[in-house]
Amino acid sequence: MTLLALVLAAVLAAACVGYVALPFLREPDPESDRLDEPGELDRRRVALEEERDRALGALKELEFDHRTGTIADDDYRALVGPLRRQAAEAIRALEPRAASSVARVRSCP
Amino acid sequence: MPELGRAALILSLGLALYALVAGGYAARARRRRLARSAQNALLAAFASTALASLVLVSALLRHDFGFVAVAQTTSSDLPTAYTLSAFWGGQEGSLLLWLLVLTGYSAAAVALGRRVGPDVLAWVVPVLAAVCVFFAFMLVAVSSPFATQPAPADGAGMTPSLQNPYMLAHPPLLYLGYVGLTIPFAFAMGALLARRSDERWIVATRRWTLTAWAFLGVGQLLGAHWAYEEVGWGGFYAWDPVENAALMPWLAATAFLHSVMIQEKRGMLKVWNMLLVIGAFCLSLFGTFLTRSGVVNSIHSFTQSPLGPWFLGFIALVTACSLALVFTRLPLLRSQTRLESLVSREATFLYNNLLLVALCLTILWGVIFPLLSEAVRGEAVSVGRPYYDFFLRSFGLPLLLLMGIGPLIAWRRASLRALGKTFLVPLGISLVVGAILLALGAGSSVPGLIAYTFSAFVLASIGLEFVRGTRARRALGASSWPGAFASLVARNRRRYGGYVVHAAVVLLAVGIAGSSAYETVREQPLRPGETLEAAGYTLALRRVEERDGANATELRAVLGVRRGDDDLGALEAGKNRYDIEAQPVSNEVGIRSDLLTGEDLFVIADRFNADGSVYLKVLVKPLVNLIWLAGLVFVLGSLVTLWPDAREQRRLLARYELHPAEA
Numbered sequence: 001m002t003l004l005a006l007v008l009a010a011v012l013a014a015a016c017v018g019y020v021a022l023p024f025l026r027e028p029d030p031e032s033d034r035l036d037e038p039g040e041l042d043r044r045r046v047a048l049e050e051e052r053d054r055a056l057g058a059l060k061e062l063e064f065d066h067r068t069g070t071i072a073d074d075d076y077r078a079l080v081g082p083l084r085r086q087a088a089e090a091i092r093a094l095e096p097r098a099a100s101s102v103a104r105v106r107s108c109p
Numbered sequence: 110m111p112e113l114g115r116a117a118l119i120l121s122l123g124l125a126l127y128a129l130v131a132g133g134y135a136a137r138a139r140r141r142r143l144a145r146s147a148q149n150a151l152l153a154a155f156a157s158t159a160l161a162s163l164v165l166v167s168a169l170l171r172h173d174f175g176f177v178a179v180a181q182t183t184s185s186d187l188p189t190a191y192t193l194s195a196f197w198g199g200q201e202g203s204l205l206l207w208l209l210v211l212t213g214y215s216a217a218a219v220a221l222g223r224r225v226g227p228d229v230l231a232w233v234v235p236v237l238a239a240v241c242v243f244f245a246f247m248l249v250a251v252s253s254p255f256a257t258q259p260a261p262a263d264g265a266g267m268t269p270s271l272q273n274p275y276m277l278a279h280p281p282l283l284y285l286g287y288v289g290l291t292i293p294f295a296f297a298m299g300a301l302l303a304r305r306s307d308e309r310w311i312v313a314t315r316r317w318t319l320t321a322w323a324f325l326g327v328g329q330l331l332g333a334h335w336a337y338e339e340v341g342w343g344g345f346y347a348w349d350p351v352e353n354a355a356l357m358p359w360l361a362a363t364a365f366l367h368s369v370m371i372q373e374k375r376g377m378l379k380v381w382n383m384l385l386v387i388g389a390f391c392l393s394l395f396g397t398f399l400t401r402s403g404v405v406n407s408i409h410s411f412t413q414s415p416l417g418p419w420f421l422g423f424i425a426l427v428t429a430c431s432l433a434l435v436f437t438r439l440p441l442l443r444s445q446t447r448l449e450s451l452v453s454r455e456a457t458f459l460y461n462n463l464l465l466v467a468l469c470l471t472i473l474w475g476v477i478f479p480l481l482s483e484a485v486r487g488e489a490v491s492v493g494r495p496y497y498d499f500f501l502r503s504f505g506l507p508l509l510l511l512m513g514i515g516p517l518i519a520w521r522r523a524s525l526r527a528l529g530k531t532f533l534v535p536l537g538i539s540l541v542v543g544a545i546l547l548a549l550g551a552g553s554s555v556p557g558l559i560a561y562t563f564s565a566f567v568l569a570s571i572g573l574e575f576v577r578g579t580r581a582r583r584a585l586g587a588s589s590w591p592g593a594f595a596s597l598v599a600r601n602r603r604r605y606g607g608y609v610v611h612a613a614v615v616l617l618a619v620g621i622a623g624s625s626a627y628e629t630v631r632e633q634p635l636r637p638g639e640t641l642e643a644a645g646y647t648l649a650l651r652r653v654e655e656r657d658g659a660n661a662t663e664l665r666a667v668l669g670v671r672r673g674d675d676d677l678g679a680l681e682a683g684k685n686r687y688d689i690e691a692q693p694v695s696n697e698v699g700i701r702s703d704l705l706t707g708e709d710l711f712v713i714a715d716r717f718n719a720d721g722s723v724y725l726k727v728l729v730k731p732l733v734n735l736i737w738l739a740g741l742v743f744v745l746g747s748l749v750t751l752w753p754d755a756r757e758q759r760r761l762l763a764r765y766e767l768h769p770a771e772a
Contacts, residue, residue, distance in 0.1 A: 020149045023149065054375070065519055
């Protein structure tokens with residue numbers, strides 16, 4: 001029983017070691033071993049997109065709450081303007097990137 | 110074959126250690142293949158821990174009493190289901206279950222966590238691995254489930270109170286909750302270590318947090334039902350330190366689930382959310398420490414063990430390291446906006462958070478004060494029910510009220526005119542309900558009356574939200590009312606699923622208030638033929654029976670129950686005698702539930718006297734069954750909230766520019 005247990009344990013250990021070593025066995029000599037890291041531009045884009053989605057989500061919720069009567073007309077009018085401005089600003093800030101993305105897509109064969 | 114189990118655990122420890130060291134180095138030096146290799150090591154650690162668990166399960170099923178863990182918790186006549194549940198019935202097995210769930214969660218989180226980005230994931234792996242290393246080390250070096258001995262003829266048997274169907278589900282669910290809180294903690298720490306200020310970690314862990322929180326909630330409720338049926342004192346929650354140990358992380362996680370919405374919607378409370386995630390995880394470790402160290406005397410805890418100092422050291426290390434990390438990353442966690450008004454939905458979330466955390470901290474103080482008193486002054490003191498009940502009422506009732514106020518207030522700010530309009534209906538309904546209850550005599554308990562009135566307010570405000578929302582969706586073009594309702598819930602799963610969970614909490618509050626503030630208690634000895642009256646019930650002792658059960662001798666008082674002119678049949682209450690040393694006698698209570706009124710008739714046969722009489726304690730507990738119904742509603746609400754939303758997935762894909770397979 002002990003021998004069988006040891007054999008099974010050795011098989012399991014070998015399988016685990018093989019699995020752990022798999023990334024190196026699959027790519028013994030990769031072009032780049034560098035872990036992807038977002039650059040400053042990418043971080044800024046994500047922050048802007050989060051801001052845009054936050055503003056758009058808030059607008060959507062505001063419209064719905066206004067429709068259900070949770071928000072009075074006065075409150076709605078006071079809140080909707082700044083939210084629209086916030087969303088528009090985030091969208092505008094993202095535009096150059098969007099335009100370059102479109103250009104990149106168009107230039108693809 | 111204990112050797113295989115031991116070898117598998119040593120392998121798990123080695124793999125977790127590799128994931129910690131190699132993963133940490135890979136994240137720091139930005140090595141892609143090494144980071145991937147560390148991820149694989151975590152996945153492999155799950156496989157080897159699963160094998161170790163299989164070895165223990167196999168030993169249990171074979172009644173291999175050569176395993177100390179098997180001999181201490183089972184016997185050859187123990188039914189198979191309970192024999193399997195002995196896996197978590199003992200200290201070592203339950204620690205193995207912790208590691209199994211932890212490595213399972215870690216493997217799944219790593220496999221599904223690509224959306225968080227490779228740089229954050231690279232840091233998540235060593236954090237998860239560090240926790241795995243601790244538990245694997247405990248199992249290998251301090252408390253092994255594979256310790257052996259010359260096999261005795263039979264095992265010591267399982268503690269009778271654990272031989273209950275609820276014990277098959279309660280501990281594993283609780284573990285799924287406790288351990289699940291590791292995942293949001295690891296992703297939060299990963300985001301900080303990777304210096305990421307965006308919300309990917311929140312998006313990646315939202316469902317993990319909800320899942321862990323839901324398991325912890327359901328696990329506690331099942332535990333409460335077990336205590337109600339099995340412990341035999343007439344209650345379901347005794348403010349026992351080990352019960353509190355599960356409640357505290359749940360409260361912290363509840364606060365986090367609310368405040369994280371403010372971060373997502375307003376970019377606020379980033380530091381607070383980090384502290385809540387750390388708090389919830391550390392409290393889950395603290396709960397494990399309380400259960401396992403032997404420092405508290407509880408029916409739920411394991412006996413004295415050498416695990417305590419290890420756990421305390423680990424908790425101190427985790428707390429210090431994570432707080433230091435938050436402190437060094439404070440510039441990344443600056444809020445993007447400010448609270449615009451103290452009368453807004455985010456403000457109610459904030460008040461809710463303060464109350465939840467205050468409740469959690471007062472419970473924590475109630476748990477640790479006796480320990481500190483004994484350690485510092487050598488005096489054994491106990492913090493009892495009056496302390497906890499006072500703070501539950503002080504913080505719980507305002508929390509209940511806030512659940513009704515929150516949905517009625519708009520985000521950002523609300524004018525008094527709007528508030529007057531939206532509050533009118535729920536406030537009116539709650540005042541009418543309060544007045545009716547007062548007229549019916551509910552004023553005998555002021556906290557009970559307040560709880561019922563607040564509950565009516567919350568249910569009315571939730572109902573109003575559903576009605577208004579459905580009407581709005583219908584106006585937006587839904588073809589039918591059911592279609593409008595379905596569309597409303599499907600498009601806002603978190604919001605409306607959350608309301609269903611709130612409704613569950615209201616049911617819970619009504620059940621707790623009804624069964625504790627308005628219960629009737631009668632106790633007296635009865636001879637055969639004599640009767641006892643309690644809250645409209647008449648109980649007559651028909652006879653006393655002794656018979657042989659599956660693995661115990663059953664002594665029962667057989668009672669005839671009437672209510673007015675209605676014969677409600679027979680009810681049995683008594684004791685079981687087991688041939689084991691750990692707990693030779695167990696209380697077997699008699700419960701008659703009226704599902705229509707939610708009321709229970711609860712009978713404890715406290716003493717069987719030599720003169721043939723039985724000392725009975727009879728409790729009539731109004732609305733207690735709403736507590737268990739609350740569990741079902743809680744599960745329903747959690748499922749609605751957890752159900753994936755394809756449109757949201759697409760939006761997140763676009764935001765984080767991920768490959769569809771990774772989302």
